[in-house]
Amino acid sequence: MISLIQRVTQASVRVDGETVGAIGPGLLALVAVEPGDGEAQAQRMAERLLGYRVFPDAAGKMNRALADTGGGLLLVSQFTLAADTTRGMRPSFTSAAAPAEGERWFNRLVEICRARHPRVEIGRFGAHMEVALVNDGPVTFWLRA
Numbered sequence: 001m002i003s004l005i006q007r008v009t010q011a012s013v014r015v016d017g018e019t020v021g022a023i024g025p026g027l028l029a030l031v032a033v034e035p036g037d038g039e040a041q042a043q044r045m046a047e048r049l050l051g052y053r054v055f056p057d058a059a060g061k062m063n064r065a066l067a068d069t070g071g072g073l074l075l076v077s078q079f080t081l082a083a084d085t086t087r088g089m090r091p092s093f094t095s096a097a098a099p100a101e102g103e104r105w106f107n108r109l110v111e112i113c114r115a116r117h118p119r120v121e122i123g124r125f126g127a128h129m130e131v132a133l134v135n136d137g138p139v140t141f142w143l144r145a
Contacts, residue, residue: 001041001105002032002081007054007139011074013123014130021121023072027054028133031109032081033102034095042105044145046112049073054139062139066117073113076123076131077106099126 005027012022029049033041050067057063066073082096096102103125114120123129 001034001037001045001109001145003045003049003143003145004030004078004081005049005052005054005141005143006133007136008074009134009136011072011131011133013074013076013121014132015124015127020124020129021074021076023074023119023121025069025136026071026073026119027066028074028076028131030076030078030081030131031106032077032079033097033105034082035097035101037097037101037105039108041145042108042112045109045143046116048143048145049113050117052141052143054141070118072119072121073117074121074123075106075110075113076129077102077125 008028010024011028013020051065053065054062055064055069079096083091083093084095085091106125110122
């Protein structure tokens with residue numbers, strides 16, 4: 001499982017002109033499921049999303065996690081993160097999970113995060129989404145579980 005996280009002051013997802021998820025300060029996480037991912041990867045990714053220290057402490061150091069700040073978490077499925085871009089001029093998606101498997105484990109990640117954190121919003125799996133964000137920093141990290 002891969003996640004590209006961005007510390008944001010705000011982020012939202014729209015589908016067909018309707019806002020389906022929005023947060024204020026917190027993390028936007030674009031998430032891809034890879035073949036073979038399962039419960040262990042979903043649990044580990046949730047742990048990393050909620051515990052990764054990317055928010056400043058009183059001294060301005062990145063020493064606080066989302067769980068410490070109470071900020072929002074916006075989870076958006078994005079299979080393109082798992083693309084193989086090593087050859088040619090067009091990405092291959094054979095390294096991404098099949099849609100049904102991707103949806104299953106993305107939804108499981110959402111369940112785990114919602115059980116552990118009070119503010120979790122999501123996009124819509126498989127939909128064409130418009131994601132808007134204000135990156136804070138900018139602070140962006142690529143995580144793998």
